[in-house]
Amino acid sequence: MLALVLATGIGAGMLWRYVSPLPRLDQLDQHQPAPAIRILDRQGALLYEITDPARGKYQPLALAQSPDICQQALLATEDQRFYQHPGVDWRAILRSAWANWRAGETVQGGSTLTQQLARILLLDTNERYERSLRRKLREALLAWRLERRFSKDEILALYLNNVYFGHYATGIEAAAQAYFGRSAHELDLAQCAMLAGLPQFPAGYNPIEHPQAAKTRQQQVLGLMVEAGVIDQASAARAAAEPLPYASTPFPITAPHFVFYVQSQLEAALGRPRLAQGGLQIITTLDVDLQNAATRIIRRRLAQLNRPAASIPQQRRAENAALVALDPASGAIRALVGSPDYFDAAIAGAVNGALALRQPGSTLKPIAYAVAMDPELSAAAGRAPFTPATVLADVPTSFPTREGVLYEPLDYDLAFHGPVPLRYALANSYNIPAVRTLQTIGLDAFIAQARRHGISTFGAPEQYGLALVLGGAEVRLLELTAAYAPFVNAGRPLQTIAIARIEDEAGRVLFDAGVQGVPFNPEGWDLPRRRPLSPVLDPDTAYLITDILSDNDARAAAFGLSSPLRLDRPAAVKTGTTTDWRDNWTIGYTPDLLAGVWVGNADNRPIYGASGIDGAAPIWHDFMVFAHKSLPARAFTEPPGLERRDVCAPSGLLTTPDCPRSHRELFIAGTAPSRPDDQFRQVVIDLRTGDIATADTPPAARAQRIAWNPPPALRGWAIGQGMLLWDAQAAQPSSLTDHAASSLPHLTLTSPEINAHFFLDPRLPAATQQLQLAIAYNGQTPLRAVQYWLDGELVAEAQAPPWAAWWPLQVGEHRLRVRAVTQAGEQMQTDEISFMVRR
Numbered sequence: 001m002l003a004l005v006l007a008t009g010i011g012a013g014m015l016w017r018y019v020s021p022l023p024r025l026d027q028l029d030q031h032q033p034a035p036a037i038r039i040l041d042r043q044g045a046l047l048y049e050i051t052d053p054a055r056g057k058y059q060p061l062a063l064a065q066s067p068d069i070c071q072q073a074l075l076a077t078e079d080q081r082f083y084q085h086p087g088v089d090w091r092a093i094l095r096s097a098w099a100n101w102r103a104g105e106t107v108q109g110g111s112t113l114t115q116q117l118a119r120i121l122l123l124d125t126n127e128r129y130e131r132s133l134r135r136k137l138r139e140a141l142l143a144w145r146l147e148r149r150f151s152k153d154e155i156l157a158l159y160l161n162n163v164y165f166g167h168y169a170t171g172i173e174a175a176a177q178a179y180f181g182r183s184a185h186e187l188d189l190a191q192c193a194m195l196a197g198l199p200q201f202p203a204g205y206n207p208i209e210h211p212q213a214a215k216t217r218q219q220q221v222l223g224l225m226v227e228a229g230v231i232d233q234a235s236a237a238r239a240a241a242e243p244l245p246y247a248s249t250p251f252p253i254t255a256p257h258f259v260f261y262v263q264s265q266l267e268a269a270l271g272r273p274r275l276a277q278g279g280l281q282i283i284t285t286l287d288v289d290l291q292n293a294a295t296r297i298i299r300r301r302l303a304q305l306n307r308p309a310a311s312i313p314q315q316r317r318a319e320n321a322a323l324v325a326l327d328p329a330s331g332a333i334r335a336l337v338g339s340p341d342y343f344d345a346a347i348a349g350a351v352n353g354a355l356a357l358r359q360p361g362s363t364l365k366p367i368a369y370a371v372a373m374d375p376e377l378s379a380a381a382g383r384a385p386f387t388p389a390t391v392l393a394d395v396p397t398s399f400p401t402r403e404g405v406l407y408e409p410l411d412y413d414l415a416f417h418g419p420v421p422l423r424y425a426l427a428n429s430y431n432i433p434a435v436r437t438l439q440t441i442g443l444d445a446f447i448a449q450a451r452r453h454g455i456s457t458f459g460a461p462e463q464y465g466l467a468l469v470l471g472g473a474e475v476r477l478l479e480l481t482a483a484y485a486p487f488v489n490a491g492r493p494l495q496t497i498a499i500a501r502i503e504d505e506a507g508r509v510l511f512d513a514g515v516q517g518v519p520f521n522p523e524g525w526d527l528p529r530r531r532p533l534s535p536v537l538d539p540d541t542a543y544l545i546t547d548i549l550s551d552n553d554a555r556a557a558a559f560g561l562s563s564p565l566r567l568d569r570p571a572a573v574k575t576g577t578t579t580d581w582r583d584n585w586t587i588g589y590t591p592d593l594l595a596g597v598w599v600g601n602a603d604n605r606p607i608y609g610a611s612g613i614d615g616a617a618p619i620w621h622d623f624m625v626f627a628h629k630s631l632p633a634r635a636f637t638e639p640p641g642l643e644r645r646d647v648c649a650p651s652g653l654l655t656t657p658d659c660p661r662s663h664r665e666l667f668i669a670g671t672a673p674s675r676p677d678d679q680f681r682q683v684v685i686d687l688r689t690g691d692i693a694t695a696d697t698p699p700a701a702r703a704q705r706i707a708w709n710p711p712p713a714l715r716g717w718a719i720g721q722g723m724l725l726w727d728a729q730a731a732q733p734s735s736l737t738d739h740a741a742s743s744l745p746h747l748t749l750t751s752p753e754i755n756a757h758f759f760l761d762p763r764l765p766a767a768t769q770q771l772q773l774a775i776a777y778n779g780q781t782p783l784r785a786v787q788y789w790l791d792g793e794l795v796a797e798a799q800a801p802p803w804a805a806w807w808p809l810q811v812g813e814h815r816l817r818v819r820a821v822t823q824a825g826e827q828m829q830t831d832e833i834s835f836m837v838r839r
Contacts, residue, residue: 037280039259041288042332042500047254050168050278059173061184063157066172069189071156073196074163076228077221079113083152087114087143111139113159116199118142120162164272165195166202168263179207179246181345189231190239193221203267208246208350209260246350255291257338257352258284262498269525283501285332285515290627294323294335297622302340305599305607305615318599318607318615322353323623324481325595330515330530331482331494334593335623339602348602357457357474358583358598361576362429364450366487366545368469369426369434371441371449374541375668381445388423388544389645389665389673391652392433395717396751396774399435401465406756409435409470412577412611413558414772414806418717419650419710423665426545427554429575431470438469452536453483454493471578481587481596487549487572488589490639491535491542497528539639540668546572546636547666549588559613564621569633571624575613581606586616591634593627595620643667648677650708658682660706681726683707691780716750719776720802747820748776749830751804756835758809771837773816774804775830781822789817809837 037050063071075082081089089112111119118139146155165175175195176184187195197217198205207214222236231239253259262284266275298321305318325335338352369386371377378385394417398406409431411417417430425433438446443461446469450458457475458464464472478496485494502511502525512520514530521529548554549572552561559565565573565588573588582604587596599615600607607615644666648659653673655662658680665672684693687701707726710718718725751774752758758771773788773796786803788796791814796805803820817832 037275037278037282039262039282039284041254041284041286041291042334043288044283045254045288047284047286047288048252048256048259059177060161060171061157061173063153063160066157066160066184067187067192070172070184070187070192070195071160072228072230073189073192073221073225074160074199075113075156076225076230077196078116078199080224080228082113082156085112087145087147088112088140112143114143114146114155115139117155117159117162118146120164121158163199164202165198166206167208167260180244181343188239188242189235190218190242190244193225193239194218194244197221203264206264207244208352209264209355245345245348254288255286255336256342257354258286258291258333258336258498261336261352261355265499265527269527279505280510281503281505281507282499283503285327285330285334285497285500285513286336287334290325290335290623291337293626294325294337294623295340297619297626298323298337299340301619301622302599304618305610317605318601318610319347320349320351320353320602321597321599321616321619322356322477323595323597323619324354324478325593325623325627326481326485326494326496327515328485328488328494328589328591328594331485331496331528332500332515333478333496333498334627335595336478336498351602353598353600353602354477356602357476358600359471359473359578360475360480361471361578361583361585362431362434363480363574363576363585363587364469364471364475365426365429365434366549366574367450367453367483368437368441368446369422369548370487370537370541370545371445372437373422373544373668374538375671376538377445377449381441383440385668385671386422386437386440387652387665387667387671387673388421388548389647389649389652389667390422391419391650392422392425392436393711393713393717394418394420394425394430394432395714396753396772397432397436398753398756399439399466406753407435407466408752408756408758409467410772414770416717417557418721419714421647421649421652421663421665423548423551423554424557424649426548427551428558430558434469435466438466443468449536450483452493453486454479455483471576471583477585477596477598480585481594484574484587484589484594484596486535486537487542487545488591488594488636489542490539491537493533493536495528495530495533497530499527538668540642543636543639543642544666544668547638548572549574550636563613564617565613567621567624567628569628570635572636573617573620575611575617577611581608581610584611584615586613586620588620588624590624590628591636592631593624595623595627597623641669643669643672645672647673648680650710651677651679653677653679656680658706679709679711680706681709683724683726685724689780716748716776720750720774720804722801747779747818747828747830749816749818749833750774750776752816752833752835754833754835758835758837759839769809770806771809772804773807773818774802775818775820777803777820779822779828781824781826784821784823786818786820789819790814811837811839813837 038046039048041047081091122142161171164170167178169175169178173184176182176187180191194207194214197220204210205214205217219240222239225231226233226236262282302318302321320339322339323335323337327334336354338354339349341349343349372386375385396416398408401407411431420430420433443464447458447461455475456479458473482494482496486492497513497515500513500515501509503509509520510523511525511527513528519529550570552566569590571588571590573586576585583598583600585598597616597620644664646655646662647653647665648655649661649663654676656677659677660680683705684702685691685705686693686697687703693702705724707724708718709726751772775786777783783803786798787794788805795807798805813834813836815832815834817830819829821827
């Protein structure tokens with residue numbers, strides 16, 4: 001017995017020596033705040049000062065002021081046996097180990113609330129994050145002492161007031177204000193469950209930065225509460241389904257979305273232990289003058305966009321916008337506005353629109369055309385490269401899909417433009433040519449190139465169809481804006497940089513991203529920094545895209561000559577609008593600045609009738625004017641070796657005297673057309689009949705005209721336009737015929753196609769979802785009227801070329817027939833075709 005007592009005493013002594021000296025409990029309130037961390041703009045203007053990074057925003061509450069449901073949520077998540085154990089709970093340790101093993105991640109902690117409190121308030125910063133047996137034992141002994149000194153309710157109150165919830169919020173009251181813009185006593189079950197999941201991983205579960213991860217964590221907390229018997233399953237389900245608008249109570253801060261973006265990078269790279277020591281100066285890349293100007297412009301332009309007018313649908317409302325501006329040379333973020341007002345909970349202003357996932361509309365088209373024109377990428381794919389003169393058929397087209405139904409895109413203006421050179425197809429953002437281009441280059445090549453440009457949000461190619469080039473995926477404004485950098489940087493991509501330099505209190509540089517010099521990173525922090533990146537695009541191709549996007553004349557057909565896309569200097573710019581009106585964009589650049597703008601609503605409500613040119617473009621224009629007001633105008637630098645040729649626009653071949661429309665085009669060396677145009681010819685017609693003149697045609701009835709022999713993909717469109725055509729295959733080489741000699745039937749339905757499938761989008765107004773009904777006619781006698789009979793009823797009648805009509809889509813299987821009558825009274829009709837409309 002004596003030996004046992006002696007051994008126990010020796011063991012206890014050794015244990016005490018191993019863990020001592022223990023902090024005294026009277027040190028609980030003696031923690032001194034660490035030196036401040038100052039976040040500054042590029043010129044040293046203060047954006048935000050973290051006065052105590054270990055505690056952040058701090059407002060203690062009495063336990064009675066904290067909602068019971070929040071207390072129960074934290075206890076169910078962190079310490080279900082809090083009121084039963086003496087400070088250390090071996091049963092909970094074993095249970096959490098089992099739960100975490102089953103989940104494959106940390107969903108429950110093994111430490112009791114008392115142990116966590118001891119770690120937070122009594123251990124120094126270095127030891128607090130140490131993973132060692134000594135720390136665990138010291139923590140357990142301190143917890144046991146705390147339990148002897150304080151009541152359970154006092155310990156719970158201390159914990160609620162001192163645990164860190166992320167977002168620079170320490171304690172339940174600070175967290176309630178930081179995340180929900182309200183006091184803790186106003187929180188409900190859903191909000192308490194969200195907050196209760198944060199202490200284990202505040203940066204990773206932050207619902208503003210990582211909403212999906214936070215939602216998953218909230219559901220785990222609700223499940224633990226059900227398991228603990230605190231709530232029933234029905235209550236948990238209601239709380240999980242409750243939408244949570246996030247907001248923040250105003251506090252002194254400039255550029256809050258940018259500041260919290262910087263904070264996330266600091267927490268991930270430096271870690272909370274280093275940040276807790278304070279004493280850092282974070283010099284960012286932000287230009288506060290540009291930032292403030294961007295915010296003012298966004299607010300003013302949104303107010304104008306929402307101003308009542310007869311031409312604006314009453315239900316239209318645009319409440320949110322975001323803007324990103326980058327230095328194209330270094331990748332430095334000069335402005336980042338996430339919403340018009342971070343502190344406006346009514347518009348979910350705390351959501352960072354610069355980082356949120358949204359559909360990009362047509363803003364991805366330049367990447368597709370770049371792949372098609374890049375000589376190296378084209379050669380690797382075994383095809384000839386496109387050029388700015390490549391003619392793309394903008395005609396009714398049915399594209400096959402993986403699902404076996406036909407995809408029939410339409411242009412924004414609901415018109416078909418026939419033969420369109422690539423320059424004009426991109427400049428005017430026509431959809432059908434873009435889809436044709438994507439079909440040519442392939443989804444794999446397009447997605448791979450987008451990733452090389454910096455888009456990280458695309459999944460595997462099999463997840464998408466040809467609509468991807470029109471915006472059928474999700475991107476972030478920051479990444480999308482940076483994705484245009486290769487076009488202005490001779491093919492080189494950008495690494496976006498928010499933190500330019502980090503200094504200690506004495507001014508010693510701890511990190512330099514190399515924005516204005518050579519990167520310096522002795523601490524090995526994983527922060528973005530400037531480094532040479534290999535080109536992802538041929539420099540000549542990059543310049544061609546820039547030349548097209550800066551061609552104000554080329555885009556005049558869709559945007560006019562005096563649109564918001566025009567600046568007082570060369571500027572390349574692209575707009576984008578989603579088909580459901582939920583997102584509209586403008587991304588553009590000069591040699592000095594690259595800027596992107598998104599306009600929409602955080603709750604995903606449509607902005608009916610507003611396109612990129614109406615919503616985002618005016619903001620982009622005003623911001624670029626402000627940003628360049630003291631800068632001299634600079635032209636984009638043209639690479640040496642490019643060639644210029646006069647081409648026939650409708651054919652893409654070298655121009656001839658017979659070509660009806662020519663222009664001078666730019667080519668990469670070796671890609672210009674080498675043969676003259678052979679599609680257009682002079683013909684002699686009989687003015688009395690419109691037919692080709694014969695030997696019997698008197699001289700007075702003869703006239704010279706230009707006739708066209710279009711490619712097969714364009715012949716139907718040309719016939720529908722009433723153009724004079726000749727057909728090299730249907731006639732002798734020297735023979736010329738007008739459209740009457742075509743081998744097509746006299747009257748043909750061209751839209752819709754047989755067995756086509758169309759889908760109604762329930763998110764769009766019914767009036768905007770219409771199908772064009774169109775024909776091709778090649779008879780010699782002019783038409784007088786065309787009737788469209790749908791399901792046995794007359795639904796439309798056209799009495800003038802191009803003999804088309806629009807029909808509002810209705811769900812069901814339909815049968816369509818066309819009847820027509822000529823000026824001579826001759827009647828004709830098409831065969832009946834079937835097509836399907838689905839939801």
